Amino acid sequence: MQRTGVGAESGGFGQRIMELADRLAHWSESSDGLTCTYLSPAHRTVAAQIRDLMREAGLTTEIDTVANVIGRYPAADSAAPALIVASHYDTVRNAGRYDGRLGVLTALILAEHLGRLGRKLPFHLDVIAFSEEEGVRFSSSFLGSSAVAGRFDAKLLERRDAQGVTLAAAMAEAGLDATKIPALARRRDGLVGYLEVHIEQGPVLLEEGLPVGIVSAITGSVRSMVTITGTAGHAGTVPMARRHDAAAAAAELVLYVEKRCAQAPTLVGTVGKLVVPNGAINIIPGRCELTLDVRSGDDATRDAAMSDILSEMERITARRGVTIDSQEVQRTAAVQCSARLQKVLADAVVGAGVKPRHLPSGAGHDAMMFSGLTDVAMLFVRCGNGGVSHSPREIITAEDADVAARVMLDAVLRLAETS
Ligand SMILES: [Zn+2]
Incomplete structure (x- = not known):
């Protein structure tokens, strides 16, 4: 059971995640604070930035027809199924810089590291930055993940934003072809599972002195x-x-x-x-x-x-x-996280020297869209400042981001051993 590379750059993952989160926070719709809503100029720039980062990490990249950014670290066998590791890159108004993006960047770092090691997996590792989760512009959440999970509701295309622009018109303006959305749906037999890292957005881990926790269910x-x-x-x-x-x-x-x-x-x-x-x-x-x-x-x-x-x-x-x-x-519906994947995450958490703590999520997450299609699990990262989120006061530490990245790397390698 050799897990090459775990801890090989102890501390380095966290620092890089923090730097990249700072870099992405540079593009905002508002002059003060961070706001990045679906298909705004800031949103489209951030998508291109993430695509470039994925490319530099050696992934095959694409921006799909709902503006999800997808980077694949391919398996040796092109017919292999995929493990999705994902979160979202849109934000609420006057947001923090880690909600969603922490999960995207952790997944990116993970794939980058595997590429550096030359370590091939028995599944494709699909790093996905979903374009829309917060539901700010069109009052409907999960536009990005629902498309990939095959749950996109076509009626939403007629939904209007505050300026009266329909979702269909906003997509057309951005050069996105809404008729291609059904083709984004992943098939059950093409998936190994779905993992997501996210800040907790609450005070439980902070109060208990734990850097990470395993999500048991999403309300x-x-x-x-x-x-x-x-x-x-x-x-x-x-x-x-x-x-x-x-x-x-x-x-x-x-x-x-x-x-x-x-x-x-x-x-x-x-x-x-x-x-x-x-x-x-x-x-x-x-x-x-x-x-x-x-x-x-x-x-x-x-x-x-x-x-x-x-x-x-x-x-x-x-x-x-x-x-x-x-x-x-x-x-x-409430989503129960997969017992199998929770166990893999818990083993990796123990491997990182941390007490495994299982906790429910009171917030909705992209992971919910994949429930019923494949096994889902999530890793929460401790949120500072009393657990505040959806606020510029949202904060995490580089040390905790590092633990999360090492846990995820270990978890993916454990899954590779049993796949
Ligand atoms: Zn989020």
């Missing part, structure tokens, strides 16, 4: 857009007992969501947007719009909460004489 979510319609009126002349105040009804609903979602350990519920359209200080709100996001590591727990929330909406409707319309806009 599923239900998202709804809720519209409450009451009766607008004069704030001075309508008596309190005669009002049908849409904002007051919304307030009751928000508090109910908070109370109900505190009743199970992995259950969380959030009203992230709450708007009184055309509201004014002297008008009783006639309409209120809000978003609802409910998640759990267990679908039954989440669905029970959603069902209670819908019942509460009916009670509020009856009590207040308002109408409540709730439209579900997204539903993703």
